[in-house]
Amino acid sequence: MAGAEPDKVPEKVALRRFPAVLRKRAASFGYAFRGVGAALRTEVHLWFHAAATVVVVALGLYCGLERWEWAAVALSVGAVWCAELVNTAVEAVVNLVSPEYHPLAGRAKDVAAGAVLVMALAALAVGGLVFGPRLWSWAAGT
Numbered sequence: 001m002a003g004a005e006p007d008k009v010p011e012k013v014a015l016r017r018f019p020a021v022l023r024k025r026a027a028s029f030g031y032a033f034r035g036v037g038a039a040l041r042t043e044v045h046l047w048f049h050a051a052a053t054v055v056v057v058a059l060g061l062y063c064g065l066e067r068w069e070w071a072a073v074a075l076s077v078g079a080v081w082c083a084e085l086v087n088t089a090v091e092a093v094v095n096l097v098s099p100e101y102h103p104l105a106g107r108a109k110d111v112a113a114g115a116v117l118v119m120a121l122a123a124l125a126v127g128g129l130v131f132g133p134r135l136w137s138w139a140a141g142t
């Protein structure tokens with residue numbers, strides 16, 4: 001028997017729902033920005049990342065980086081921010097579920113902090129490869 005497909009939303013209904021879907025997406029962006037703002041207010045490490053980001057972008061503009069170098073720098077900066085934000089989220093959840101001392105809580109925080117450390121070292125390596133030769137030639141006066 002040729003019945004209506006239960007999962008298929010009629011086109012008109014889908015169009016009417018479209019603004020609601022957009023509103024929901026916009027709200028999700030709002031929550032995400034609120035999360036970054038909250039982390040910035042509470043995490044001193046993020047202020048350091050913000051300052052480092054400004055310095056790196058200014059240095060990149062001054063050096064006139066190639067397109068691929070900007071790509072590497074942008075990915076590195078974003079990845080460090082990402083790791084720090086995830087670390088902040090892990091800390092918040094651990095503090096919520098285990099305010100008392102627990103070896104697993106400690107391990108979770110240590111591992112999350114380790115993720116930031118690994119990413120920061122990788123970003124440092126990228127920074128060295130991109131800016132190192134330029135800074136070296138300036139220092140050598142060539």
Ligand SMILES: Nc1ncnc2c1ncn2[C@@H]1O[C@H](COP(=O)(O)OP(=O)(O)OP(=O)(O)O)[C@@H](O)[C@H]1O
Nearest residue numbers: 043091098099100101102103105106107109110113
């Ligand atoms: N509930 C806990 N149980 C066991 N060990 C913990 C617990 N809370 C924190 N620790 C240990 O203390 C360390 C520091 O924790 P803390 O919450 O002060 O994080 P932090 O890295 O100093 O972050 P921030 O400076 O952003 O607060 C952790 O990495 C972990 O080894």
